[in-house]
Amino acid sequence: MKKDKITVADIAKKAGVSPATVSRVLRHRELVKSETIQQVENAMSALGCLLEKGTIAAATEQPLIILNVPELDNVFYLKVIDGALVSAKAHGYRLLINDSPLDRSSIYSFINLLKQVHAAGVILLNHVSKEQLDMIHSVVPLVQCSEYNEHADYPYVSIDDYSAATSAAEYIVSCNCNKIAMINGPMSFKYAVKRQEGFLDTLRKKDISVRPDWIVSLPEVNYQMAYSAVCRLLNNEIRPNAFFVISDVFAAAVIRAAKRFDLRIPEDIIVVGFDNLDISIMTCPTITTVNQPSFQLGYSACELLLDSINHPDMFPKSLILDTELIIRESSAKI
Amino acid sequence: MKKDKITVADIAKKAGVSPATVSRVLRHRELVKSETIQQVENAMSALGCLLEKGTIAAATEQPLIILNVPELDNVFYLKVIDGALVSAKAHGYRLLINDSPLDRSSIYSFINLLKQVHAAGVILLNHVSKEQLDMIHSVVPLVQCSEYNEHADYPYVSIDDYSAATSAAEYIVSCNCNKIAMINGPMSFKYAVKRQEGFLDTLRKKDISVRPDWIVSLPEVNYQMAYSAVCRLLNNEIRPNAFFVISDVFAAAVIRAAKRFDLRIPEDIIVVGFDNLDISIMTCPTITTVNQPSFQLGYSACELLLDSINHPDMFPKSLILDTELIIRESSAKI
The missing domain is CATH 3.40.50.2300 (Response regulator)
Structure with a gap:
């Protein structure tokens, strides 16, 4: 393996820590415990990745989250995406938006995408079948947002x-x-x-x-x-x-x-x-x-995903957020 | 280099063809001239990538286009994105949406992203400085959409x-x-x-x-x-x-x-x-x-980008699309 092909994900896997932790070691090591720094540095040298200037630059790729929407045309999704973006940025992740139905004919190409970009996790705004959720989860941690499948045991943030x-x-x-x-x-x-x-x-x-x-x-x-x-x-x-x-x-x-x-x-x-x-x-x-609570749906979904990424052994708790009826002119003379 | 790390982009570069052509050879070879198939297969074996089942699966990654928006909250962008999505899909590309200001503090991380996901090209909806356009163009072909920099010589699709x-x-x-x-x-x-x-x-x-x-x-x-x-x-x-x-x-x-x-x-x-x-x-x-013409802005920008990707030696012609005034009730009793 050539040095310039080593990604944060590779180092994270080797060190047994999250990609975000590797990023912090590389960019803000003052925030990281010294044992963790040692763990990450050991992993890097085991992978033949020395802490030289060029190598660090190659390694400081931001871990990626893919957020998938069924159709971008529905403006409801914009505020949800906004919430997820804010959470991802705050934690040093980059969020990319993909538009796919995630049905039988598109699921394989989606799985390929996740591998291709070494995604750290996925937020799904589609309704996805259990079989397809299993396939996605075999590659990366996932959180369902707004839509979720009751017959599958994966975390979600939604409303009642x-x-x-x-x-x-x-x-x-x-x-x-x-x-x-x-x-x-x-x-x-x-x-x-x-x-x-x-x-x-x-x-x-x-x-x-x-x-x-x-x-x-x-x-x-x-x-x-x-x-x-x-x-x-x-x-x-x-x-x-x-x-x-x-x-x-x-x-x-x-x-x-x-x-x-x-x-x-x-x-x-x-x-x-x-x-x-x-x-x-x-x-x-x-x-x-x-x-x-559109913004909060996206924000909480991303926070839940980051929990899953950082603590792979803990099963994150799903969340149901509150809705409220707002009375305006279309139903009452006010 | 390990076999499972070979991407369509690697094969395309080696064969001197576009990533889309490699995809077609792998998935719809009936559409490709026999010399081109030979060229691609030669490149694949030169890279140690044999046409075995697993290897093909690893290689059939869709080439990626990154579309960058300055703020997703403006619904005007949704129809532009829709147009770009339709064009990208029709040509076998996948389009991912990124939200970044592309200013001095975010440009390096954007350049890293392009390398990290082996982007085939970029559509920019931001207003980007010449210096930063030069940096992006040193990595991938780019097209400016809606916004463009008059002082830089890169293709665009916009209105007057x-x-x-x-x-x-x-x-x-x-x-x-x-x-x-x-x-x-x-x-x-x-x-x-x-x-x-x-x-x-x-x-x-x-x-x-x-x-x-x-x-x-x-x-x-x-x-x-x-x-x-x-x-x-x-x-x-x-x-x-x-x-x-x-x-x-x-x-x-x-x-x-x-x-x-x-x-x-x-x-x-x-x-x-x-x-x-x-x-x-x-x-x-x-x-x-x-x-x-929002949809057409996105659609044409993506078509122009695909021209740039497939014919790197030709400089694609920029395009100005027509606008029209639509008179409704807010200005005249009609």
């Missing part, structure tokens, strides 16, 4: 989608609405399944019947698609008087569609969104929405 | 910010407005400098004076910051009757601030934004804006 949807549905019913439609995302996501369950269970408990054609699942979080779907529902004699939608982008589409049909919000139709995106205060009326 | 701002300013004047404010981004970006020049030159030609305190440069594209800045301008006896702003996010902030001061849009104040983001049709009124 069922209870968040229950609160939203109960609130809608309390506004005296009984003709309630739901615009959902793709049912391949945990959030879509759980929010729909919470929504339907609540209406069932309140003896409110739901028309099956008023439960719409769209293939992506897309404004134009949602606008078409809502127009189709409003273009009937019997139309909903409330919408529960799983993104504020969809709620903005409901607002525009209502205007097209000369329906007033909140007088004729109320709408409750999800995520508390910036656009929820840009529309007119502003959007009542379920706030997700 | 001066002329786009000129058209917007001429339109505002044609709406009989003479008290015009501008909310700009950070002057470290080429777009901010050029748009301000176009704006000021137009008003000068029309003999319209501009109050210096009505030209505001904000440190980032942020809704809350813009809202505060606009409220400050509207909270005076003499207030603007038009706003030219360099992002639809800022235009949305003008709309909300106007409401707070009981000012009607477009009757009392008109506003012209930039980018034609999705939010420009979500607000009420909808936003008159300068459309940027």
Whole structure:
């Protein structure tokens, strides 16, 4: 092996410490215990990597974290990524963003990527099957963020989608609405399944019947698609008087569609969104929405991943963060 | 050198072909001329890389492109990234997104990253100094996208910010407005400098004076910051009757601030934004804006980069894409 091919990951493995520790020894040795410095230096000389100027430069590669998103187009992910970036930087890691469905046809190439860049860990924002999680975990530590697989035993940071949807549905019913439609995302996501369950269970408990054609699942979080779907529902004699939608982008589409049909919000139709995106205060009326702690989701996921990287023997504890309903003009005259 | 450390980049260099060609030989040899296959296979055996099953798997790493953004928070970048992703995927490359200012303190770590992951090329959405462009170009081919450095001789895909701002300013004047404010981004970006020049030159030609305190440069594209800045301008006896702003996010902030001061849009104040983001049709009124071909900017930048990678001897031609003014409710009763 040539000297200039030795990476921080190689040294870390040899020394039995984390890549971040190797980085600290190389750049901020004042922060590291003397035994650890000795351990790392021993590993470096065992690998034929001397502490000469050029060699250190070659070795001070930042350890990499890959964050994978299913689709970058959904602005909800931006704040999550922001949180993960802040945590990664604070710990001397670099975070790179990859966009892949992580399905059967793309998983092998993703695994190759992790090996190719010697990734130290992975944050997954997709819903990933157990089989594919096992494959990824055989290469690097992983943390699921926002989406997670209930049938696999890997750590995650997420919200309680069922209870968040229950609160939203109960609130809608309390506004005296009984003709309630739901615009959902793709049912391949945990959030879509759980929010729909919470929504339907609540209406069932309140003896409110739901028309099956008023439960719409769209293939992506897309404004134009949602606008078409809502127009189709409003273009009937019997139309909903409330919408529960799983993104504020969809709620903005409901607002525009209502205007097209000369329906007033909140007088004729109320709408409750999800995520508390910036656009929820840009529309007119502003959007009542379920706030997700997006930044914190990403930040905590990265912190959990760093725990996994630095303490491979400890199983990090998953985390469920709180949501809250924010009442704005789209559901109440305030 | 151990067999399992040989990358596509190594083989490509040895064979004198592009990494994409090596990928095609390994995975879709039916698409490749027989001489080229021979060339690649010779290179592989010269590197001690035999065509056994495990070896091929190790070698079929996708060549990587790094796309660097100055701040992911600006949704304008999402469509640009989307375009670059589509082009990269179509050519068998993988695109990873990195978030770095690429300033003096971060450039060395960026250069290390490029070496560490054996990047095949780089797309830069930042404004980068000539010195730092030279450093990056000494490692990999690069293309500048949206932002570019006029004093450096590297290829770019962008728009004509001066002329786009000129058209917007001429339109505002044609709406009989003479008290015009501008909310700009950070002057470290080429777009901010050029748009301000176009704006000021137009008003000068029309003999319209501009109050210096009505030209505001904000440190980032942020809704809350813009809202505060606009409220400050509207909270005076003499207030603007038009706003030219360099992002639809800022235009949305003008709309909300106007409401707070009981000012009607477009009757009392008109506003012209930039980018034609999705939010420009979500607000009420909808936003008159300068459309940027965002997807095409990213797509063309990646195509240009692939030209540079595949034909290192040819200097790729830079490209200026068209913008257009889209008139909506925020400037005219339509």
